[in-house]
Amino acid sequence: MININENFLNLQDSYLFSTIAKKVAEFQKNNPDKKVIKLGIGDVTRPIVPAVLEAMHKAVDELGIQQSFRGYGPEQGYEFLREKIAEFDYAKRGVKIDIDEIFVSDGAKCDCGNIGDILGFENKVAITDPVYPVYLDTNVMSGRSGKYNEKTGMFENIIYMPATSKNNFVPEFPEEVPDMIYLCLPNNPTGTTLTKEQLAKWVEYARKNKSLILFDSAYEAYISEENIPHTIYEIEGAKEVAIEFRSFSKTAGFTGVRCAYTIVPKELKGYTKNGEEVSLNSLWNRRHGTKFNGVSYPVQRGAEAIYSDDGQKQIKENISYYMNNAKIIKEGLQASGFTVYGGINAPYIWLKVPSNMTSWEFFDKLLNEANVVGTPGVGFGPSGEGYFRLTAFGTKENTIEAIERIKNMK
Numbered sequence: 001m002i003n004i005n006e007n008f009l010n011l012q013d014s015y016l017f018s019t020i021a022k023k024v025a026e027f028q029k030n031n032p033d034k035k036v037i038k039l040g041i042g043d044v045t046r047p048i049v050p051a052v053l054e055a056m057h058k059a060v061d062e063l064g065i066q067q068s069f070r071g072y073g074p075e076q077g078y079e080f081l082r083e084k085i086a087e088f089d090y091a092k093r094g095v096k097i098d099i100d101e102i103f104v105s106d107g108a109k110c111d112c113g114n115i116g117d118i119l120g121f122e123n124k125v126a127i128t129d130p131v132y133p134v135y136l137d138t139n140v141m142s143g144r145s146g147k148y149n150e151k152t153g154m155f156e157n158i159i160y161m162p163a164t165s166k167n168n169f170v171p172e173f174p175e176e177v178p179d180m181i182y183l184c185l186p187n188n189p190t191g192t193t194l195t196k197e198q199l200a201k202w203v204e205y206a207r208k209n210k211s212l213i214l215f216d217s218a219y220e221a222y223i224s225e226e227n228i229p230h231t232i233y234e235i236e237g238a239k240e241v242a243i244e245f246r247s248f249s250k251t252a253g254f255t256g257v258r259c260a261y262t263i264v265p266k267e268l269k270g271y272t273k274n275g276e277e278v279s280l281n282s283l284w285n286r287r288h289g290t291k292f293n294g295v296s297y298p299v300q301r302g303a304e305a306i307y308s309d310d311g312q313k314q315i316k317e318n319i320s321y322y323m324n325n326a327k328i329i330k331e332g333l334q335a336s337g338f339t340v341y342g343g344i345n346a347p348y349i350w351l352k353v354p355s356n357m358t359s360w361e362f363f364d365k366l367l368n369e370a371n372v373v374g375t376p377g378v379g380f381g382p383s384g385e386g387y388f389r390l391t392a393f394g395t396k397e398n399t400i401e402a403i404e405r406i407k408n409m410k
């Protein structure tokens with residue numbers, strides 16, 4: 001008889017995006033003449049830039065020629081890409097990362113989830129609330145949580161660190177010390193970032209408590225302000241306590257192409273039950289090499305091209321395009337009296353729902369009156385209740401129109 005992993009039965013249905021889709025479909029059926037503008041989903045819309053396309057085309061052609069054909073590549077990623085990552089994303093920011101600390105993969109989502117393979121199941125997990133749901137769900141799957149509590153909307157045995165307007169979206173250190181701490185900065189969904197000084201306090205906390213920080217910086221490319229660290233390793237001592245996840249998805253429109261990477265420094269240690277130190281880099285290397293067979297050659301060539309002069313210029317144009325949308329949303333909503341957060345170092349605008357409505361009530365109002373779709377904050381965690389996320393990933397024309405319609409709402 002096949003037993004199942006019963007932890008999966010603890011998962012709550014991720015009804016957020018399916019409920020949104022159902023509500024939108026129903027609205028469109030009843031109002032076929034209305035143009036609905038979607039500013040809900042966190043997916044990019046600008047096409048892949050020419051420098052990347054050209055590199056990928058060339059790489060595909062190479063595969064058709066005997067002399068340049070390639071089969072399996074190194075599981076950790078080709079050196080040509082890892083060298084570029086080490087140089088551009090780290091050395092240029094004064095951080096030394098060796099290429100054997102870089103693991104190229106097909107997504108930060110998978111890496112954020114898979115990292116749990118090498119960590120003890122009894123580890124206590126802390127997540128900020130609200131946040132990207134993958135950290136929580138993957139730990140529920142692997143049994144690090146208790147049961148779901150319908151009343152609180154929280155899982156037992158998980159430490160939730162609220163990030164709301166009360167603390168300026170900067171979570172406080174929890175009373176109970178966690179072993180694994182997920183930090184997503186710039187944050188999805190609130191758009192918050194931490195300054196170097198604020199992040200240094202987390203590094204210090206983790207060092208003091210021998211905790212591990214799982215630092216997701218999928219939106220690093222959107223940072224526009226000074227004194228915001230682009231990598232956690234800009235903080236002294238972080239290599240001893242942090243794993244960093246990066247993705248080309250939002251940086252270069254790779255959500256469909258798929259390429260990301262994870263940094264596991266060699267200084268980073270975990271502990272056996274007997275207190276012996278073990279290198280997390282070697283555990284992740286073993287795990288990655290056993291369960292993953294590398295990102296395809298053309299995709300890695302495409303990712304490499306992001307670092308060329310043309311590539312850099314072109315992806316920055318797309319990021320500016322999105323961040324101009326963020327500005328349109330932020331300023332437009334502020335002018336209409338909304339309280340708005342984010343949108344400066346992240347493509348997400350996090351707004352306070354007016355008149356004490358719930359975030360789902362505001363969703364319905366926005367859909368019915370402005371025909372605009374966003375994401376209810378409570379979908380990202382219980383502390384997201386009363387907030388709402390709009391994304392800057394639409395077209396400029398639709399963004400302007402959506403904000404005009406919201407302004408005209410009663």
Ligand code: PLP
Pocket residue numbers: 042106107108109110132184188216218246247248249254255259260
């Ligand atoms: N991390 C965060 C915070 C995200 O918001 C997302 C996507 O929305 C991801 C990771 C997923 O990245 P990838 O496309 O590389 O799997």
